[in-house]
Amino acid sequence: MKTVRVLIVDDHRLFRSGVRAELGPSIQVVGEAGDVDSAVKAIDELRPDVVLLDVHMPGGGGQEVLRRVLGSGSSVRFLALSVSDAAEDVIGVIRGGARGYVTKTISGAELTDAIIRVSEGDAVFSPRLAGFVLDAFASTEAPPIDPELDSLTQREREVLRLIARGYAYKEIAKELFISVKTVETHVSSVLRKLQLSNRHELSRWATARRLV
Amino acid sequence: MLPEMSEMPNAPAAYPRMVRPLAGRVVAGVAQGAAAQLRLDPVVLRLAFVLLTVVDGLGVVAYAALWMFTPKEEVKGRVPAREWGQLAAYGVLWLALAGFAWLTGASDGGFGTWPIAVGGIGALILWQQADPGRRQRWMSGAVKQVSTTWVRTGIGALLVVVGAIGFLAASGELAKAKTGLVFTAVVVGGMLMIAAPWLASLVKELQRERTERIRQEERAEVAAHVHDSVLHTLTLIQRNAHDPREVTRLARSQERELRNWLYQPKQDADATLAAAVRRVAAEEEDAHGVQVEVVCVGDCELNEGLVAMLHATRQAIVNACKYSGAPVVSVYAEVEPDEVTVFVRDRGKGFVLDDVPEDRMGIRQSIIGRMERNGGSARVRTEPGDGTEVMLTMKRER
Numbered sequence: 001m002k003t004v005r006v007l008i009v010d011d012h013r014l015f016r017s018g019v020r021a022e023l024g025p026s027i028q029v030v031g032e033a034g035d036v037d038s039a040v041k042a043i044d045e046l047r048p049d050v051v052l053l054d055v056h057m058p059g060g061g062g063q064e065v066l067r068r069v070l071g072s073g074s075s076v077r078f079l080a081l082s083v084s085d086a087a088e089d090v091i092g093v094i095r096g097g098a099r100g101y102v103t104k105t106i107s108g109a110e111l112t113d114a115i116i117r118v119s120e121g122d123a124v125f126s127p128r129l130a131g132f133v134l135d136a137f138a139s140t141e142a143p144p145i146d147p148e149l150d151s152l153t154q155r156e157r158e159v160l161r162l163i164a165r166g167y168a169y170k171e172i173a174k175e176l177f178i179s180v181k182t183v184e185t186h187v188s189s190v191l192r193k194l195q196l197s198n199r200h201e202l203s204r205w206a207t208a209r210r211l212v
Numbered sequence: 213m214l215p216e217m218s219e220m221p222n223a224p225a226a227y228p229r230m231v232r233p234l235a236g237r238v239v240a241g242v243a244q245g246a247a248a249q250l251r252l253d254p255v256v257l258r259l260a261f262v263l264l265t266v267v268d269g270l271g272v273v274a275y276a277a278l279w280m281f282t283p284k285e286e287v288k289g290r291v292p293a294r295e296w297g298q299l300a301a302y303g304v305l306w307l308a309l310a311g312f313a314w315l316t317g318a319s320d321g322g323f324g325t326w327p328i329a330v331g332g333i334g335a336l337i338l339w340q341q342a343d344p345g346r347r348q349r350w351m352s353g354a355v356k357q358v359s360t361t362w363v364r365t366g367i368g369a370l371l372v373v374v375g376a377i378g379f380l381a382a383s384g385e386l387a388k389a390k391t392g393l394v395f396t397a398v399v400v401g402g403m404l405m406i407a408a409p410w411l412a413s414l415v416k417e418l419q420r421e422r423t424e425r426i427r428q429e430e431r432a433e434v435a436a437h438v439h440d441s442v443l444h445t446l447t448l449i450q451r452n453a454h455d456p457r458e459v460t461r462l463a464r465s466q467e468r469e470l471r472n473w474l475y476q477p478k479q480d481a482d483a484t485l486a487a488a489v490r491r492v493a494a495e496e497e498d499a500h501g502v503q504v505e506v507v508c509v510g511d512c513e514l515n516e517g518l519v520a521m522l523h524a525t526r527q528a529i530v531n532a533c534k535y536s537g538a539p540v541v542s543v544y545a546e547v548e549p550d551e552v553t554v555f556v557r558d559r560g561k562g563f564v565l566d567d568v569p570e571d572r573m574g575i576r577q578s579i580i581g582r583m584e585r586n587g588g589s590a591r592v593r594t595e596p597g598d599g600t601e602v603m604l605t606m607k608r609e610r
Contacts, residue, residue: 085471105503127542131507134546138510164507165555165601166542 003028004119007046009039009065010054010081015104019052019081022108027115039065043076049119053098055082055089066096079118081111087132094194100124117169122184123191130163133194152190159186231285235292238299241285242278262302266309312397441469461501468494485518485552486511489545492526500533503540510547512608518552520586521606527578528556528602536560536600550608557601562594579604 006029008016016032023029031046033039036059043051043065051069055062062080069076078098082089090101099118102111103126114124125133137152152160155176162172169187173180230249232241243261247254264271380389445466452458486508493504514522525543532541538560545554568575575592579602583590588606 086474127505127507127544131509131544134509161544161546164509164546165544166505166540166557166559 002026004050004115005030005046005048006050006052006115007031007033007039007042007048008052009033009042009057009062010052011035011057012054015054019111022111023115024109024112027112035059036061036064036068040068043069043074048076050115051076051078052115053078053080053093055080055084055093062093062098063096066093066098070097077118077121079114079124081106085128087136090129090132091136091194094129094191097195099191101129102126103128117184121188123187125160125163125187125190127164127166130160133190134160134164152193156186156190159183160190163187230282232279232282233285234287236295237292238295238302239275240279242275242282245282245285246278258302259305262306262309265306266313312401437473441466441473457501461498464501464503465494465498468497483514484511485514485522485547486545488514488522489525489543489554492522493529493543496526496529496533500530502533502538504529504533504543505540506543506545508545508547512547512552515609517586517588517606517609520582521552521554521588521604524579524582524590524602524604525554525556527575527582528604531575531602532556532558532560532600536562538599547608552606552608554604555601556604557599559599562596562598562600564596565592565594 004027006023006027008019008029009032010016010019011034013034016034020029020032030048031042033042035057039051039053039057051065053062053065057065062078062082066078069078078093078100080090080093080098080101081104082093082101083104084090085103094101099121100114100123102114102124106114106126117124133152134157158176159172162175167175169180169183172183176183230245232245233248234241237244238258243257244254246252247257250257261271261275264274445462449459449462452462489508490506493506496502497504512518525545529541529543532538536558538558540558542557543554544557546552565575579592580590583604583606586606588604590605591603592600593603594600
C-alpha cells in the first residue's frame with residue numbers, strides 16, 4: 001500500500017505530536033508547521049499529499065493558508081481538523097477549499113481513514129458537517145439561483161442523513177444497496193456544491209447560527 | 213554659509229536649505245518646507261497663509277514668492293499625490309473667512325483688518341494646543357470622513373442662509389440686518405473656535421472610556437465563567453487522577469459546557485426540540501460516561517407529542533450507554549415540515565429483539581409503547597454484533 005505524505009499544521013505543539021503518534025503506518029508525516037507563514041512555506045517545499053489543517057491559528061488561521069496555497073494554483077489536498085464545531089468555521093474552511101472537516105475528538109484509526117480518503121480525492125464529512133449541510137440547504141424557501149448547484153438530490157440527502165446518523169461509508173453503501181465508490185461520488189458532489197454554490201444564504205446561514 | 217563649512221561636505225549643514233517636500237503637499241509643499249525650516253507645525257503655517265490671503269491677498273503673494281525661490285525636494289520613483297482632501301478643507305476655510313471679511317469690510321485693509329488678525333492669531337494658538345496628530349486628522353478628515361448626512365445637513369443649512377440673505381437683500385433690509393448678522397457670526401464663531409479643541413478631546417475621551425468599560429466588563433464575565441467552570445473541573449480532575457473513566461467524564465462534560473458557552477446560541481432548553489435533545493444527551497453522557505454525539509437539523513417548538521418523543525429518546529440513549537458496550541452513541545434529530553425523526557445508534561453488541569423478556573420495560577414500554585400512545589412510531593433495528601439503531605418518528609401537527 002502506498003504511503004500518504006502528510007504535513008500537520010497546528011499551533012499547538014503537543015497536539016501535533018499527539019496526532020503524529022496516533023496515525024497508522026500507511027501515513028508518513030513529512031513535516032509540521034505552527035503558523036500560517038511557515039505552513040505556506042512548508043507546503044511549497046515539501047509538497048505533501050495531504051495537509052492536516054487547524055482552523056484557528058495566529059496570522060489568519062486555516063482559511064488564510066487555504067487562500068494563499070490554493071490561490072497560487074497548488075493542487076495539494078486539505079483536511080481541516082479543529083476543536084471548533086461552530087458552523088461558521090466549518091462552512092468557512094470547506095468553502096475555502098478543504099476537502100473535509102473532522103473534529104479533534106476523532107480517533108486515530110478514523111483520522112487515518114479520513115486522510116487516505118482525502119488523498120484519493122474524496123471528501124470527508126463528519127456527522128456534524130453533514131448535519132450543517134442538510135440544515136443549510138434546507139433552511140431557505142427562496143428558489144435556488146442555479147438549481148444544479150443550489151440544491152441537493154434525493155440520493156445526496158439520503159447519504160448525508162446516514163453520515164449524520166453516525167454511519168461509516170461502508171455501512172451507508174450496505175444500507176442503500178450501492179457501492180462504497182458511489183457513496184464517495186455522492187459526498188464529493190455535495191462538497192463541490194458546497195464550495196461552488198454562490199448562494200449567499202450559505203454564508204449567511206452559518207453566520208446567523210453563530211449570532212442568534 | 214561660512215567658508216570652513218563648505219570644506220566639510222560630510223558634516224550636517226547647520227542651516228539646511230529650505231526645500232519643498234512633495235509627499236503630503238497640499239499645494240506645492242511651501243508651508244511644509246517652511247514649517248520644517250522654522251520647526252513649526254505645517255498646519256499652523258497653512259492656516260497663516262489662508263488668513264493672510266483673506267487680508268489683502270497677502271498670503272497668495274507670499275506663497276507664490278516662496279514657491280518660486282524654493283527648490284522642490286528630489287523624489288525617486290512615483291511622485292506622491294497631492295492631498296486633495298486637505299486642499300478642499302483649506303479652501304472651505306478660506307471661503308468662510310473671505311465671506312466673513314466681506315461682511316465686516318475687513319478685506320479692504322486698514323483698521324478693519326486688525327480684529328481678524330488678532331482673532332486669527334488667537335485661534336492659531338488654541339489650535340496649537342491640540343496634539344499634532346489630531347490636528348492633522350481634523351484637516352485631512354474634514355472632507356473625506358464627513359458622512360453624507362453631514363454633507364447634506366451642511367448644504368441644507370447653507371441654502372437656508374443664502375435664502376435668508378437673499379430675501380433680506382431683495383426687501384432692502386440687508387443693510388440694517390448686517391450689523392446683527394455680523395455680531396451673531398462673530399460671537400458664535402469665536403465661541404466655536406475657542407471650544408472646538410476641548411470639545412473634540414472631550415468626546416474622544418468619553419468614547420475611549422466607554423470602550424474601556426465594555427472591555428473590562430467582558431473580561432470580568434469571561435474570568436468569572438472560567439473560574440466557575442474550567443478551574444473547578446481542573447481541580448476535580450486532579451483529585452480523580454487515579455480514575456481514568458471519571459477523568460474522561462469530567463473533561464468531556466467540561467468541554468461540552470465550554471463549547472456551548474462559546475459557540476451555541478443561548479437558547480431555552482425547555483422550548484425547542486434541538487436544545488432539549490442536546491440537553492438530554494448531555495445529561496445521559498454525564499450519568500454513564502459514554503460519549504454521545506448529537507447532530508440536529510432544523511428545529512421546532514416542543515409540544516406534548518415531542519416531549520414524549522424526548523422521553524423515548526432518553527430511554528434509547530440510556531439503553532445504548534448501559535448495554536451496548538460501545539464507546540460512542542450517535543443521536544441524530546431532524547425536523548422536517550411534516551414530521552420529526554430521531555435516530556439513536558450505537559455500534560455495540562446488539563441483541564435479538566425477540567429474546568427480550570416481556571417484562572423488560574425499557575424498549576417495549578418506554579420506547580415503542582410511549583411513541584405509539586402519542587401518535588408516533590418507533591422501530592428498533594438490531595442484530596447481535598451489529599449494533600443497535602432506534603428510529604423514532606412523530607408527525608407534526610400542522
